[in-house]
Amino acid sequence: MNINQIDFFYFLGIGGMGMSSLARYFHYLGKTVSGYDRDKTLLTKKLEKEGISINYHDHTKILPKWIHSRRCLIVYTPAIPENHPQWIFIKKYGKNIKKRSQVLSLITKDKICIAIGGTHGKTTTCTLLAHILYSSGKNITAFLGGISENYQSNLISNGTEIFLVEADEFDRSFLSLSPNIACITSLDQDHIDTYPKRESLIEAYVEFSNRIKNPYKKIFLCKEEFLSSQNAIYYSVEKKSANYYSNHVYVKENNKWYFDFHTSTETWKSLPLPIPGIHNLKNVTAALAISDYLKIKNEDVRKALFLFKGIKRRFSIHYQSIKKIYIDDYAHHPTEINALITTVKKCFPGKKILGIFQPHLFSRTKYFEIFFAKSLEKLDFLILLDIYPAREFPINGISSNRLLDKIQMSSEKKEGSSLNINKVLEKIEKKNFDILLTIGAGNIDILIRPIKEWLDKRYG
Structure with missing residues (x-):
């Protein structure tokens, strides 16, 4: 398929982070873009304001007339249920149908592609x-898995010489890509529906690492993950045996973190860590290693770090006063929750932490149940919301109440709740906390505005 000959694009599941960045890209190119999503969200509202038409009903009569055209490409997410009426209709009558990852492959196949997995x-x-690449003047288009605070978008574009994409392992989607430069940041088991055993996840990542191509043909691997490749460039926190490494982390006033970054030839001293936490230092080290490999100047990298505002829902501080602090984070895996709580305690020692957590997926909750319990026990208080099902149907016996029973906390410190804004606010009011965290990858972000408004009203 020659994607340049496509004039119309219909996205089935347009409100997803990966799908919406693609929709924005084709809209940016002047194509006609439309789509369906189940829920109206802040993101879908923003897409509509940008001129993209979205419907929120699954019946087929509202599909655009050009849906049958050979000049139309239908892009779908694997999260769409098989019995979805529009999906059934599209599979029967659509001429060109591709998964999101396949479309990314079409866009990037003849360009320099950097893929982060x-x-x-x-x-x-x-x-x-x-x-870093955009602000240093590189001709780049980046499809992001989150909303950049600097650009208020998950699409960054000023040209098409280099494409930067996230390589999503779910549904083995990343195996559609053939990047010139790749990176693997971590190898924790997840997406149990796709990888029931860790060995299958490792095999998929090995296959991904073998898909890199010339020019460049390099893969950046975290030294701590024990994955190897003959085309590898290694990075690390602390391990001096890596090609690139960061160390000497220190914290100044107002929780400003700094570190030193080492290349094979020089040391970049006292760089700012824009998002706190050792886990984030590892991610920053990866980005700096790739930047140096692409010969981005030291001063350009340093300036970009100082100006980097972060990513929505990644340690996002929404309220801070003498009495209370409110942080929202996307953490949805036990490892991520552990890292979040550890970082909060490092930044704000001795403070009482109330966490509101929304588990994401029944399969993930079932598989990591004990690990979720152990990570959430590190909080002082917990409000546990119902499981967000996303693409899944319920699993018999798996529920938030069952998870709550596994958490070793007194009944006064832990309780369950539905995602009812008023009920959640009532529960928050009764807790003697210093720091409030909302945690999860579902629709828990609808709490952000009312919590912030409540804190503003009560504490100024």
């Missing part, structure tokens, strides 16, 4: 690298 950290790594 990994269970954790790919969005932080990709967004920072995009910011």
